[in-house]
Amino acid sequence: MERERICTKKSCFSFDTIKRLSLYLRNLKRLKEKGIEVISSDRIIPLLNVSSAQFRKDLSYFGEFGKRGVGYEVGRLIKELEEILGTNKEWKIALVGVGRLGQALLGFEGFSKFNIKIVCAFDIDKKKVGKVIEGVKVEDMKKLKTIIKRKRVKIALLCTPPHSAQEVSEKLVAAGIRGILNFSPLILKVPSSVFVSNVDMACELESLIFFLKRNERKV
Amino acid sequence: MERERICTKKSCFSFDTIKRLSLYLRNLKRLKEKGIEVISSDRIIPLLNVSSAQFRKDLSYFGEFGKRGVGYEVGRLIKELEEILGTNKEWKIALVGVGRLGQALLGFEGFSKFNIKIVCAFDIDKKKVGKVIEGVKVEDMKKLKTIIKRKRVKIALLCTPPHSAQEVSEKLVAAGIRGILNFSPLILKVPSSVFVSNVDMACELESLIFFLKRNERKV
DNA sequence: CTCCATTTGTTCCTGTTTTCACAAATATAT
DNA sequence: ATATATTTGTGAAAACAGGAACAAATGGAG
Structure with a gap:
């Protein structure tokens, strides 16, 4: 039945994307606690059970948060995801x-x-x-x-x-x-x-x- | 990543089908408790949040359990679903x-x-x-x-x-x-x-x- | 017996989601 | 500088899932 979809002026994405973002956020916080400051989509996926292409695409619905040839700055990505998900306020x-x-x-x-x-x-x-x-x-x-x-x-x-x-x-x-x-x-x-x-x-x-x-x- | 799929000699279906079968089973049991003996796919869907076509299709992966022009015999369908899901034994x-x-x-x-x-x-x-x-x-x-x-x-x-x-x-x-x-x-x-x-x-x-x-x- | 109202099982089609694959961007080594 | 190795962001393609729609089957009324 009616599948949940969310549409912005940019594009449409599924509700599952949001659930995955929440999963990404939690695991990025774990990486930060371990002192990891930068991570690539290829090296984060063992924690997520998601393909690296999916990880990048999910993020791409909301902006460009990585740096080519380098990866994602963990601290920044956490902030961006908290902003997107709304968990930066109680x-x-x-x-x-x-x-x-x-x-x-x-x-x-x-x-x-x-x-x-x-x-x-x-x-x-x-x-x-x-x-x-x-x-x-x-x-x-x-x-x-x-x-x-x-x-x-x-x-x-x-x-x-x-x-x-x-x-x-x-x-x-x-x-x-x-x-x-x-x-x-x-x-x-x-x-x-x-x-x-x-x-x-x-x-x-x-x-x-x-x-x-x-x-x-x-x- | 690897989406769960189950394939029989007949056809392939998603793992979500199985979760829905479990939902169907539970609600069929409720109907039986209410004394309802026969139900059509059109009349069961308000309990399920699923389209009638989906209900029929999910069942069709495992056999033909209904009677055209009539509907599904609740007691039989419960038994069939328990058999399929494996919950007929402890x-x-x-x-x-x-x-x-x-x-x-x-x-x-x-x-x-x-x-x-x-x-x-x-x-x-x-x-x-x-x-x-x-x-x-x-x-x-x-x-x-x-x-x-x-x-x-x-x-x-x-x-x-x-x-x-x-x-x-x-x-x-x-x-x-x-x-x-x-x-x-x-x-x-x-x-x-x-x-x-x-x-x-x-x-x-x-x-x-x-x-x-x-x-x-x-x- | 025939017609009509139902309802299933299934095919085909459509829109979604995922993956592939590659250009563009960055960093490092020489 | 230049070449090489990474890695992102993203169109295009492939894989999937869901729904419309209809033939086939059934039962009941007249």
Whole structure:
């Protein structure tokens, strides 16, 4: 179905390009920590699982960041990518559903590295409401709209059980949320202006199983 | 880079087809629970975010499961998909890294619905070793090879911090693991016979931010 | 029995994505 | 200076995936 594409005056590129840029950024930061200052597209690809041509082309949609015959200056490329991706300023996000997965995400170190901060959490379970987990107070679902509007949060992590995911997503949209990272195994119906990314662990595992079963047969 | 493709004597299809089959299967099960016995490709698509042509085409790689003029018999299609995906028999998997995310996965209900069972868990932290979480005893990393070999586990969930992920993946491969679902934000280097799927929450969130930033500018 | 309304399975076409391949640019060595 | 070795940025080509569209099959109504 409708494949995500992003078009600038220059050209059009796929949404996958953006995901790859995020991957590039993370690994460039690792290189910088190791003290590497310049790297060529040929030597960075072992970290990325991407071809060098793809690496260069993904970058080319946004400008010319390298130097021919030399490569890319790591520090500069990090800055450019942060600018492109928008992670040079802090992003506030909300979390709904403080179950096991929700609690794991509240403590996920990966987010803070990207200037992403969970600023509020909600649950319907009275026993959880009021608790402070990883520095975030769990609020009642009833307060969802008020708090999200006041804090001007635009992105939410949806970690509720599937039977309430659709209902919750509608509340999120009504509260002004424009992007949802959906961990519940259910396709959400939302207005086209709202962007949903699905993280579906069961599908990933099942496809892994298919691959293994297939290889077993071949052997 | 090397895009995953699967080829039969009939034809070739992308790995995404398999992920979609898994999605179809889950939603067919929901329909069955609701008591729906027959459904057409046109009426199932609202649940799937996929076109009806794609639904039919994905299935056609594996056989003819529908009846023209009628649709698909839900019960039969579930059985066929379980057969194709390999989830008609139980799959034992291992988990490495019993941190917050690891513990969340140990308690994830979604797996059991797909005949997937975590049968062993490992951590390097002495304080965690010996504990029983969700019915699974946490073992020392040193015992990883012995236990995985003895239990003949072929799939592992990798939830360690990124700095040890590569090292752990090598141990897993040496122990006979053939498929890894990698939650650490690091591209693993493994033999080509081993299949790795990456679940990268930070990349997902960053691309979401890009999208939102872009839309804000437009508005 | 015939006609009509459905719906599948599949072919063909179209637009996208990836890779190839090379000119242009840079640095280094002699 | 000049030649040589790199490496980028980018058109062009190849490989792919998705969707439109339609023949073939089915069931039901009259």
